Amino acid sequence: MKKIFEYSAFQIVEKIRNGELSSLEYINALFDRIKEVDSKIHAYLTVAKDMALDEAKEIDEKANKGEHLGSLCGVGMAIKDNICTESIRTTCSSKSLSNFTPSYDATVIERIRKEDAIILGKTNMDEFAMGSSTEYSFFGPTINPYNDERVAGGSSGGSAAAVAISEATASLGSDTGGSVRCPASFCGVIGLKPTYGLVSRYGLIAYANSLEQISPIVKDVRDLAILLNCIAGHDERDSTSLKVVKDDYTRFIGNDIKGLKIGVPKELFGHGTNKHVLKRVWDAIHVLEDLGASYTEISLDSLEYALASYYIIANSEASSNLARYDGLRYGFRSDEVNDWSDTFSKNRREGFGQEVKRRIILGTFALSAGYYNKYYLKAQKVRTLIKKDFDKAFKKFDILASPTMPILPFKLGEKLKNPLEMYMCDLDTVPANLIGAPAISVPCGSYDGLPIGIQFIAQPFKEGSLIQVSYKLEESLQD
Amino acid sequence: MGNIKIGLEVHSQLTNLNSKLFCSCPTDYRGKEANSYICTVCMGIPGTLPVLNKKAVEDAILIALSLNSKISDKMYFFRKNYFYPDMPKNFQISQYDKAGGITLATGGYVSIPNKKVRIRRIQIEEDPARITYEGTIYKSKSSLVDYNRAGIALLEIVTEPDMESPKEARIFLQKLSSILEHLDVCHSYLEGSMRCDANISMEGGKRVEIKNISSFKEVERALNFEMTRQRNLLIKGISTKMETRHWDEIRRVTISLRIKEEEEEYRYFPEPDLVPTIITKEWVETIKDKMPELPDAHKERLIKKYELSPQNADVLVNYKLLGDFFEKCAEIYYKPGAISNWLVGDLLGYLHEKGIQLQEMKISPVHITKMLKMVDNGIISGKIAKTVLEEMIISGKMPEIIVKEKGLIRIHSDELIEQLTNKVFEENKEAVNDALEDEKAMHYLIGQVMKLTKGRADPELTNKVVRDKLIEHKKLLEKKN
Amino acid sequence: MKIEKSLSKMEIKHLSWLAKIELTKKEEDLFSNQLNDILSYFQKIDEANVEDLPPTYHVIDISNVLRSDKSRPPNPEQALKNVPKLKGRYVKAPRIV
Numbered sequence A: 001m002k003k004i005f006e007y008s009a010f011q012i013v014e015k016i017r018n019g020e021l022s023s024l025e026y027i028n029a030l031f032d033r034i035k036e037v038d039s040k041i042h043a044y045l046t047v048a049k050d051m052a053l054d055e056a057k058e059i060d061e062k063a064n065k066g067e068h069l070g071s072l073c074g075v076g077m078a079i080k081d082n083i084c085t086e087s088i089r090t091t092c093s094s095k096s097l098s099n100f101t102p103s104y105d106a107t108v109i110e111r112i113r114k115e116d117a118i119i120l121g122k123t124n125m126d127e128f129a130m131g132s133s134t135e136y137s138f139f140g141p142t143i144n145p146y147n148d149e150r151v152a153g154g155s156s157g158g159s160a161a162a163v164a165i166s167e168a169t170a171s172l173g174s175d176t177g178g179s180v181r182c183p184a185s186f187c188g189v190i191g192l193k194p195t196y197g198l199v200s201r202y203g204l205i206a207y208a209n210s211l212e213q214i215s216p217i218v219k220d221v222r223d224l225a226i227l228l229n230c231i232a233g234h235d236e237r238d239s240t241s242l243k244v245v246k247d248d249y250t251r252f253i254g255n256d257i258k259g260l261k262i263g264v265p266k267e268l269f270g271h272g273t274n275k276h277v278l279k280r281v282w283d284a285i286h287v288l289e290d291l292g293a294s295y296t297e298i299s300l301d302s303l304e305y306a307l308a309s310y311y312i313i314a315n316s317e318a319s320s321n322l323a324r325y326d327g328l329r330y331g332f333r334s335d336e337v338n339d340w341s342d343t344f345s346k347n348r349r350e351g352f353g354q355e356v357k358r359r360i361i362l363g364t365f366a367l368s369a370g371y372y373n374k375y376y377l378k379a380q381k382v383r384t385l386i387k388k389d390f391d392k393a394f395k396k397f398d399i400l401a402s403p404t405m406p407i408l409p410f411k412l413g414e415k416l417k418n419p420l421e422m423y424m425c426d427l428d429t430v431p432a433n434l435i436g437a438p439a440i441s442v443p444c445g446s447y448d449g450l451p452i453g454i455q456f457i458a459q460p461f462k463e464g465s466l467i468q469v470s471y472k473l474e475e476s477l478q479d
Numbered sequence B: 001m002g003n004i005k006i007g008l009e010v011h012s013q014l015t016n017l018n019s020k021l022f023c024s025c026p027t028d029y030r031g032k033e034a035n036s037y038i039c040t041v042c043m044g045i046p047g048t049l050p051v052l053n054k055k056a057v058e059d060a061i062l063i064a065l066s067l068n069s070k071i072s073d074k075m076y077f078f079r080k081n082y083f084y085p086d087m088p089k090n091f092q093i094s095q096y097d098k099a100g101g102i103t104l105a106t107g108g109y110v111s112i113p114n115k116k117v118r119i120r121r122i123q124i125e126e127d128p129a130r131i132t133y134e135g136t137i138y139k140s141k142s143s144l145v146d147y148n149r150a151g152i153a154l155l156e157i158v159t160e161p162d163m164e165s166p167k168e169a170r171i172f173l174q175k176l177s178s179i180l181e182h183l184d185v186c187h188s189y190l191e192g193s194m195r196c197d198a199n200i201s202m203e204g205g206k207r208v209e210i211k212n213i214s215s216f217k218e219v220e221r222a223l224n225f226e227m228t229r230q231r232n233l234l235i236k237g238i239s240t241k242m243e244t245r246h247w248d249e250i251r252r253v254t255i256s257l258r259i260k261e262e263e264e265e266y267r268y269f270p271e272p273d274l275v276p277t278i279i280t281k282e283w284v285e286t287i288k289d290k291m292p293e294l295p296d297a298h299k300e301r302l303i304k305k306y307e308l309s310p311q312n313a314d315v316l317v318n319y320k321l322l323g324d325f326f327e328k329c330a331e332i333y334y335k336p337g338a339i340s341n342w343l344v345g346d347l348l349g350y351l352h353e354k355g356i357q358l359q360e361m362k363i364s365p366v367h368i369t370k371m372l373k374m375v376d377n378g379i380i381s382g383k384i385a386k387t388v389l390e391e392m393i394i395s396g397k398m399p400e401i402i403v404k405e406k407g408l409i410r411i412h413s414d415e416l417i418e419q420l421t422n423k424v425f426e427e428n429k430e431a432v433n434d435a436l437e438d439e440k441a442m443h444y445l446i447g448q449v450m451k452l453t454k455g456r457a458d459p460e461l462t463n464k465v466v467r468d469k470l471i472e473h474k475k476l477l478e479k480k481n
Numbered sequence C: 001m002k003i004e005k006s007l008s009k010m011e012i013k014h015l016s017w018l019a020k021i022e023l024t025k026k027e028e029d030l031f032s033n034q035l036n037d038i039l040s041y042f043q044k045i046d047e048a049n050v051e052d053l054p055p056t057y058h059v060i061d062i063s064n065v066l067r068s069d070k071s072r073p074p075n076p077e078q079a080l081k082n083v084p085k086l087k088g089r090y091v092k093a094p095r096i097v
C-alpha cells in the first residue's frame, strides 16, 4: 500500500475531488515527511508550512461546498529557489540573495496557484543555477536520496530529490543546460525541459536567458502532462513567450508508438559514457523497439562543439544578468568602503560563491573587446550549425534518444576541484538548450542502486511526442 | 587658428509617451516624490522582464523620418554593460551598430543656415536613474538614488562632426528641439528632457568629449570654454590629448575625468529578453502619414499667411508654443504683424528676463488681443500696455481689470491736462523759455506732464495742449515786448 | 591541443575589475589555472566551420513583441520592498567620488 505522501499528483487530485482524501491531512503528511527526511537530504531551503496548511484548509472547504477545484487541486509542490514566490524567501542558494523575499509571484506560480496547487517550500540548487550537482549552494549540498555519499545532480537538485523521496508530489525546476534532466536522472524521477518560449520565464531569476526554461519534475508521465497543461502558454510579460495554441498533453498518454522513428546520435554516446549507463539506455531503446518503434544510429558532427558553445553563451549572459547584485536595491549588502566601485566589488566578492565568480569572469572575458567575435559570436554561430544538424535529423526521426547523463551520480566533492570536469557532465543535455528543443529524462533502470535516466529530444513544440514515448517506456518498465 | 569640428550626441526623452520604454510606469515623474514612479521592472528586481513600448518605436521612427534618416528594416536591442549607481541592472538596454547589431535609423541631416548637419545614427535606449547628493558631489559621504527616471524612453541622436563653432552647435540644437517640438514627441522645456554630450577637435589637436551637459544653454558655454582651453594649449605648442571631460555647470569649466580606457569597454551583446523588431514599409508609411508640419514649412507659412517678418517667423517657429499662441491670437484679432511684434518682442523678452517658461505664463490669446484692442482704441498707451502685459503674465488677470485696478486708463480730459500743463509751466519757467527756441525742451515739458499722469495722459492731446500753451506764451511775450 | 590564448593574472585582475568582483590573491592564482583549462577547451569551437552562418541570438523565430503605450499605476511598495538602506524615500548608495 502506498503511503499518502507517495501518491502521484493525478491520484491526489482525483482523491481530493471525489472526497476520498482531505487536502489538509495529505499536506500534513508531506510536512511530516519533510521533517523526517530532509535533515538528511537537504532538499529544502525554506518551507512555507503555515501558508500551505491554510491553503489546504481552503481546498477542503471548497471540496465540501462542491465548488470548482483546479486541475492541480491540493497537490503539494516544491519550487526551485530561483523562481519568485511572493512572501516566500527566494535565494538562488546565494548569499547575495539570502534575505530576498519577492514582492510578486512568477507567472508559473500564479498559474499553479490558480489550479489550486499548494506550495510547500523552496528547494536547494546550485548558486544561481550554475552547477550540475547542487554542491555549489551557499546553504550546503543536497544529498542523493538513493545514496547518501552521492550528489543529487543539479542545478535543480533540491526539486528532484524532494520528488524522489516524496517530500513533494511534484516540483518545478529550471533547465539551462540540463539542470532538471540531470538531477531527474540522478534521483530517478522525470524531468522535462520544454521548448524555449513555451513556459513563461517571468519571475525566473535569470542565469542564461536565451537557454533556460522553467521545467517540471514529476514522479510519472501522467503528472507531467497535467503540470505542463497548467504552466505552458503565452505570457505577455515575457517577450520570448510564444503564442501557440494550447495543447492538452494528456491526450498523448497511452498512444502507441508503432512506427515511431528514433534517431540515436552516436556523439551523445561518447566513449566517456559509463558502460552501465550505456547498457540501461540501450535496453530501454530495445524496449521501445519491441513496442513497434524503430531506431537508427546517426551522427551529428556539430555536437562536438555543443558544450563549449553552451558554456560561452551561458557565462556571457550570466556575467550581465548577475551585474545587478550590487547591494543597493535588494539582497546582501556589505559595509561601505571607499567609493561606489570598491563597495560594489566588495559586496559582490562577499555575496557570490566561487563558481559564480568563475563564470562571471569567464563571461566577462568572452564578451570583452577583442574577444567577442572569437568567443561569443562564434559560439552563437556554432549554435546555428548545431540547429541545422538537428533540423536535418528531425526530418527523418520523430525523436532522438541518448543517455541523460554520461555518468552515474558521482560522489560528493568528487568534481569540485576541477570545474571543467563538472562542465563535462552536461555534454548530453546542453544541445537541447542550444536549439530550444524540448527534452525529457525518464528513469530507465539503475546500477548498484544508483538511478539511470534516458533522454529523449524532440522537435520544438513536440512535447506530445516526448510524453507519448516516455509513457510507453514507463509503462513497460513498471510491468 | 585652425578649423574646429564639433559633433553632438543628443539624448532626448520621448516625453509624450504615457508609459516608460519597457514597463507600464507613468512618465510624468517630474516634481513627484522620489521613488514613487517605479515598479519591479524598472527597478531591475530579479526575475522581471522588459516588454517594448510600441509607441516609443513609432515616435522614434517619426523623428528619424523628420531628420531624413534611413529607417532600418529590422532592429535589435543590445545590452551595454557597465556598473554605476544610477543603473538598476548595471546594464543599459540600448542599441548598437556593430557586432551584428542594427540601430533604429542611420544617416539623415538637419538643415541650419548655410549647411546641413549630418546625422550618423539614431537609437532607442532607457534612461538611468537620477543621483543626488547630500551636499556636493565631492563632499557627500553617500549618494541618493531616485529611480523615477529609470526606464524612461530615450532617443540618442548622434551627429557627424559637422559644426564649426559653438554658436553653430547651439543653432543646430535649437533647430533640432524645434523639430521635436513640432512632432510633439519631446518637449525640451521639461527639465532634463534633452541632454547632450559634445565632442570637439581643433586642427592640430585630438578629439575631446564633453559629458554631462544638462541643457542646450550650457552646450554653447561648455564648447566655448573648451575651445578657449584648447586654443591656449595650442598656442603654447601643447597638443590636446584624446580624453573625456566633464562640464561643471557651477564653476563653468570642463574637468578631465581621467577615465581608464577599460571603462569604455561596454561588452555589448544582443538583449536576450527582447526579440527583434521588424519595421515594415507599411508601418513606416502609416507613421509618415501622421507627420505634422515641420519648422521650415511652418516658417514659410507664417510669412506667407500672416506677412510676418522672417525674423519674427523664425522666433515663432523656434518657440513652437509661442507660434501656436500667435496663431490663436491671429484668429481672434486682425493684426498679425502687431501681435507677432508684441509676442516676439515684449512678451518673450519679459519671460526671458524673469526666467519664466512659456507654458508657465498665465495668459490666453484673448488677454493679448484684448490688450491690443485697448491700445488701438486709444484706451491705453503702448507704454502702459507693456505694464499691463507684464502684469497679465504674472497674475493672469484680464487687461481691462488691470487697467481699472491700477487706474491706467488714458486721460482724455482737456481740462485736466490743461491744469497739469499750467502746473508744469509754473514750475519750469526756464524750460518754457527754452522751449520757444528748442524742440527738445518742448519734449521735456511734455514728458513732465506725462510723468504727472504716470504716462496715462493722451500723448497727442498733451502734445497739442503744450504746443498751444507755448504759442500762447509766445504771444504774451511778444505783446510785452 | 595548442593553447592560443591564456589568461595572465593581470588580465584576471582586469576582468575582475570590469565585473566588479574583488578577488583574493589566492583566487587569482586558482582562477588563472582553472580558467585557462576551460578556455583551452573552449578553443574547440575554433575548428568549427561557420563562415556563412548567421548567429542564433534568438532560438525562436519571433519578432515585434510590442505593448501598447498604456500606463498603469506604479507600484513603489513592490519595488522598494527589499531595499537594504533607504534615506527618506531615496535609495542610499555609496559615494560617487
Ligand SMILES: [Zn+2]
Pocket (backbone or CB within 6 Å): B020, B023, B024, B025, B037, B038, B039, B040, B041, B042, B043, B151
Ligand atoms: Zn516601471
